């Protein structure tokens with residue numbers, strides 16, 4: 088193993104490609120994260136800020152397979168305010184368009200049909216590929232009429248187009264019925280009147296809106312979401328009832344986060360702050376689908392409703408330890424029943440392996456930032472010392488802190504200092520400077536004014552005399 092001490096700069100560190108391996112000090116979380124992405128379970132992460140909860144949620148989303156379904160909202164001609172949802176699978180996309188109909192070989196249809204559709208040669212009567220304009224066997228032009236003595240008198244071009252459809256009649260159960268032969272590649276379909284009606288219905292249905300496309304992201308955030316952001320909406324149309332200038336309801340359907348996260352991860356930070364919306368979230372999780380309706384009672388959208396819009400997501404939720412109580416009990420038991428609850432680590436033992444991980448973390452932060460130089464051995468040692476101090480200070484533990492947002496801010500500030508001084512590497516001095524200057528406001532205020540109370544008084548811009556009269 089490489090020793091932490093022997094590393095001369097973070098530039099030497101190889102950063103793993105796997106986003107889960109970039110998460111340090113949370114081995115259990117990473118193990119479970121990998122598992123839930125395969126098994127599609129839910130996950131509740133509990134722990135203080137800056138320990139990698141958001142990072143883990145994103146990493147889980149990034150290792151999920153690409154969405155296999157596309158979701159469309161179709162116009163419903165009979166009831167426009169009840170648009171229809173359609174889920175298309177990536178594989179079946181090309182197939183079944185139009186009603187299922189009888190499909191025949193060109194040999195099984197009347198000769199005049201196969202002729203008009205471009206299969207049968209008018210001269211030698213043999214069948215060949217309809218896409219080729221001349222007969223494969225005798226070379227005759229399949230689309231040219233055999234010229235008769237009166238052809239010159241006919242209007243229009245002497246040649247004849249290959250037809251895609253031939254209308255005719257046939258006898259069925261003693262009745263004559265209208266049918267249409269239609270070219271379908273190297274086969275011929277027979278369409279009855281009923282099929283034709285279905286087909287035109289489907290044409291009407293072709294008024295649709297794709298609300299979830301195949302190439303959507305698998306990571307969707309619903310932190311502090313409003314009801315409409317979480318569950319979707321149907322937008323208001325001021326001309327809603329006007330047949331000419333109003334827009335059809337299906338065009339106004341907007342998916343919510345629960346839908347956008349279909350097949351992906353729905354990340355809810357500060358879960359308890361969703362309040363009563365947690366109940367809806369639970370329903371969406373259980374049903375794996377959730378209706379979209381206009382949520383503003385005074386809007387024209389409120390009369391519109393689309394049922395059964397898919398919402399099959401992996402829930403990854405995060406809370407601080409103190410907010411666990413604010414999670415809706417049935418939602419929590421749902422997560423437990425079909426997933427995991429996990430407490431994040433706040434620190435890790437100070438040993439050789441973990442120091443190396445901390446250095447890997449530094450390298451990651453520097454590379455991801457892109458605007459700061461790498462850190463030299465002195466800077467690395469200084470950060471490790473800072474991580475020890477913070478573990479003691481915040482958690483009362485000996486070890487290395489895993490409140491890494493703190494360290495991330497420190498290394499970036501140190502990097503800015505190094506960059507502005509045009510240094511090739513971040514040094515120990517830069518890190519020391521950053522540690523001194525990256526204190527939270529509370530700490531700065533106490534230093535400047537002696538206490539938080541005095542600091543808050545400073546807002547008035549003058550010192551109020553004891554017993555002095557207030558103006559105003």
Ligand SMILES: Nc1ncnc2c1ncn2[C@@H]1O[C@H](COP(=O)(O)OP(=O)(O)O)[C@@H](O)[C@H]1O
Nearest residue numbers: 109110111136137138139140141142491492495
């Ligand atoms: N365990 C970790 N491993 C690597 N980097 C981390 C870790 N925890 C936090 N970080 C760094 O700190 C930043 C903030 O972490 P984040 O995931 O947003 O924390 P949380 O969601 O727990 O508040 C991350 O973008 C990452 O740069």
Ligand SMILES: [Mg+2]
Nearest residue numbers: 137140141356
């Ligand atoms: Mg976060």
